[in-house]
Each structure stands twice: as structure tokens, then as C-alpha cells.
Amino acid sequence: MIISTIHTLIPTNLQTVWNTVTSLNDYGWRSDLKNIEVHSSSSFTEYTNSNVPTLFTITLFKPFCRYEFDMKNENFIGHWTGVFRETANGTEIIFTETITIKKWWLRPFAKIYIKKQQRRYIADLKKQCLK
Template sequence: MAEIICTMEERFPAPVETVWNLVTDLDHWQWRSDLKGLTITGPDTFTEHGRDGFSTRFTITCRKANALWEFTLENENLTGTWRGEFRAVEDGTRVTFTERIQPRKWWMRLFARRYLQSQQRRYFEDLQRTLVNRAP
């Protein structure tokens, strides 16, 4: 099945180190409104338990502090990869997330892109709110 790609970019009003630490701190996931839990299963693996009832398994494939975080992902509906790029910019951080997925069922292609965009938008809204609330 053909790959579906969704990329979203946003600027956040915080230093790159702050944004990086928040996004990559798997022990403190509670700021995310889409999750009901997260289980760390190994040094480079974790499972997110979504409020929608689905659990997704992740394997970290690249980690360059304050710059790049990548992993593979898999659940009963899809497989794919996720890439997060972090860049310091004037007055903050520019973040680019790219998700590439392959739905396991043909009919999921019909709404997969819209679903990914919605998930990324929600993640960015949660991240923005959390960073603003933590600002001095």
C-alpha cells in the first residue's frame, strides 16, 4: 500500500533545549491530551496508550540532542516512521514533525491523512499550551 506523508511545522516561544526536553521526556507525558498512559518497555522502546483505545509501539532509531528524534511506529491499524526536527530560531524554536505511515487496511487510506493532521495539530496545541504555562 502507498505511503501517506504528513508534515507540520510550528514555532514555539521557548529555547530549543526546553522544547526538546519536554517532547523527549517519556516519564512525563501527562501534558498530552491524546494519551491515557505511556509505558517505557526498553531503553529505546515505548508504547503510547491513546484515549481512543489504541496502543502504538515505538522504537527510537535516532536521537541527537536538541536537533533530531526519530522512531518507527506500529499498531493494529498502521506502520510507519516519525521524525522530529528541532531548530533554534530568534525568540524560540522551530519544530518540524514528519510522519510517514502505511495503513494496514485499504479503506483507512480514505481518512488517514486527515487523521494524522488532526493528531499533529493537537500535539502542537498541547505543546504550545504547556510551554506557555511553564514560562517564567
Template sequence: MATSKVTVHFLCPVEQVWQTVTDLAHPVWRSDLARVEILDEAHFVEYAKSGYATNFTVTACEPPRFWAFTMENGNMSGSWEGIFEAAEGGTRLTCTEAVAGKHWWMRPFVPGYLKRQQKLYLDDLRKELQK
């Protein structure tokens, strides 16, 4: 399993970062997604622009401090957690993501893929919060 942990700082309140990240009904800031389907309070499906679906199950939700979920699709399974903290006149967000490829031939590519996806997500989030 590949794991990536990244900490970033945003110059806005924790509540604003929390609201943007957890508002699944408004994912337009995510450049990698076509849409999100909310199934119930704990389950949602993200559809990539290619149409590929990933299923998510929320495992912890402690507004506005901690959000965690598991994720799975035909190629991978894993988990994500975000820790939201007031810091230095804004918010410190620490994201930890762990992913395992389901096919042996994918395993060497998972760490690079994970880092690229995490960077894209945080770059998109930064752009949205700077509006």
C-alpha cells in the same frame, strides 16, 4: 503512505522544547494519551485514552537537535521525525510524519487522520510550553 510535514515556532529555548517532547515519563500534557509505558531506551508504548496501544522504536536521538522513531499498531505503521532548531528568539520544530494504513478501506482516511493528530499534538505542546 500519507505524509505530513509541519513547522512551528515556540518562544522558548530548544532545550525546553526537546525536554518536553522527549520526556516519555511525563506525558500528562498529551490530551490524547492515557499513559506511556517505557520498555527500554529505544522502545515505548503509547496508550490512547481508549486503551489502544501503539508501539514505538526510537531510530535516532541526537539531543537537542533530532529525534526519530517508527510506530506500529493493528491499524497503521509509520515513522515520525522532529528537527529542533534555535530560531527567531525561540525554537523552530519541524515534524514529519508518514503513516500507512494496514487495511485497504482505511487508506482514504489516513491523510485527514494524520493532519488532525499532528495538529492536536502541536496544540497540546504549545499549551504545555506556555505554562
């Protein structure tokens, strides 16, 4: 099992950050995604630019505070937790991914890949929220 956490401050209000992260319709700001297909209020599939689908099932939706979901695709299964907190300087976010890699040959590269993906997501998120 791999656990990876990223923690940052975005110098804008909590509502903007929350709405950006949780929107399943406005995802054009994400440089890693081709499409999101919504199945229900608690289930959706994201398609990467290389067309790899990942199924997400929302397990907790506590507005402006906490967002969690399970995720799975051909390479991994896991859980993602997002914690949001408004501060005097903006919005503090803590995102944690816990995953289990299905294919043994991917395991040596998984932690590096996840960290890279988290940094890319945060960079895209900051860019979008600070427009």
C-alpha cells in the same frame, strides 16, 4: 504511503521544547494519551485515551537537534522525524510522519486524521511549553 509534515515556531527555548517532546515520564500534557509504558531506552508503547496501543522504537536520538522513531499498531506502520532548531524568536520544529495504512477502508480518512492529530499535538505542546 502517506506523508504529513507540520512546521511551527514555539516562542520558548530549545531545551524546554526538546525535554517536553522526548520525556517518556511526563506526558500528562498530552490530551490524546492515557499512558506510556517504557520497555527499554529505545522502545515504548503509547496508549490512546481509547486504549489503542502503538509501539515506538527510537531510531535516532541526537539531543536538541533530531529525534526519530519507527511506530506500529493494528492500523498502520510508519516513521516519525522531529527536527528542532533554536532561533532568535524561539524554537522551530518540523515534525514529519510517514505511514502505511494496513486496513484499506481507513486509507481515505488517514491523511485527514494524521493532520488533525499533528495539530492537536502541537497545540498541547505549545500550551505545555508556554506555561
